Amino acid sequence: MTVDAIRNEITEQLKRIEQEEQVRILYACESGSRAWGFPSQDSDYDVRFLYVRRPEWYLSIQDKRDVIERPISDQLDISGWDLRKALGLYRKSNPPLLEWLQSPIRYAEPYRTADQLRALSSQAFSPKACMFHYLHMARGNFRTYLQGDQVKIKKYFYVLRPILACEWIEQFGEMPPIKFDELVERLLPREDALWNEVQQLLERKKAGEELDYEPRQEAIHAYIAKELDSLEKRAHALKSADATIDERLDRLFIEALQEVWGLVLPQ
Known part of the structure; x- marks a missing residue:
């Protein structure tokens, strides 16, 4: 497959995930050797994404699966994290997530969430x-x-x-x-x-x-x-992250629900 054909296939797969899972993808990028700049001829395309479900999905005391994965096929390895999971890891300075946000190969970014996280990254970094x-x-x-x-x-x-x-x-x-x-x-x-x-x-x-x-x-x-x-x-000998950004991340989560689903909070 050509690079353009692969990108088109990735776009189609992401759209299919949105439809099948009833989610909206906030951000999708390449991770791994292709993003690092040293892929092999047979390297998979390691697609990682952040997504958000409808607001009512989060109003539950039940533990629910917060990862979406698809079987590896045709050079594609696609998986993503629910936004609430991602924010919990972000506040702990999770390096894979921080790398995703600065990936040079981006497949989708239709909402503000990823850019907001980049703006906070210096405060979250440990x-x-x-x-x-x-x-x-x-x-x-x-x-x-x-x-x-x-x-x-x-x-x-x-x-x-x-x-x-x-x-x-x-x-x-x-x-x-x-x-x-x-x-x-x-x-x-x-x-x-x-x-x-x-x-x-x-x-x-x-x-x-x-x-x-x-x-x-x-x-x-x-x-x-x-x-x-x-x-x-x-x-x-190094220091941990100085700032506590929990309140800002709570707000960012609510803002994502508002932007994606038009969530209206009671006054």
């Missing part, structure tokens, strides 16, 4: 919580895929990116950019063995080469091992 999230991701991928003399070298990207995200958080005190290239350009020293190995791997990945098991990359491996040893102590 350096400590986000750094521990990325550290956990880096450790898990390193332990699972990069042990031994022969490693699945494309997984270096899935360890390097969260490590560089940690470095960004520590240096700049803000949510890291989603693009891997920008992290590399700003944070890695140029013209040494580490820079050269990363650039060579990135060029091969962008050219569509399938990176499988190969001898480990010594400079990248040494950098990862060194950073993983020190990141946890550095993460503990």
Whole structure:
């Protein structure tokens, strides 16, 4: 399928979800390797969205499913979170959600909600919580895929990116950019063995080469091992989010219901 055909299919799938689930999609974007800038030829399209149900759905004491997922098919992996769930995670500085909001590939944004969340992101951002999230991701991928003399070298990207995200958080005190290239350009020293190995791997990945098991990359491996040893102590030294934004998020939730469904509150 061409890129245009894929986008059209994604749009149709999102419309179908709205009809079948009786929801309205507030925002839909690409996440994962395509948004990060290093997809493989066979990478899925990881579509993530935020949605809101009719107001009466929320007026219940019952626990209800607050996620919509569709089976992975034809390169499409589509899932979304109910807005109330998303806001609960947002107040905890949830990194995947914060990444979705800054994705460079957006499929739908017909309402104000996503832009309102972006405007609040500096208040919701917790350096400590986000750094521990990325550290956990880096450790898990390193332990699972990069042990031994022969490693699945494309997984270096899935360890390097969260490590560089940690470095960004520590240096700049803000949510890291989603693009891997920008992290590399700003944070890695140029013209040494580490820079050269990363650039060579990135060029091969962008050219569509399938990176499988190969001898480990010594400079990248040494950098990862060194950073993983020190990141946890550095993460503990960071601060949590300062502001409490619960009231603002309550208001944002009500405003979304008003904008989407014309909700009228009693005086």
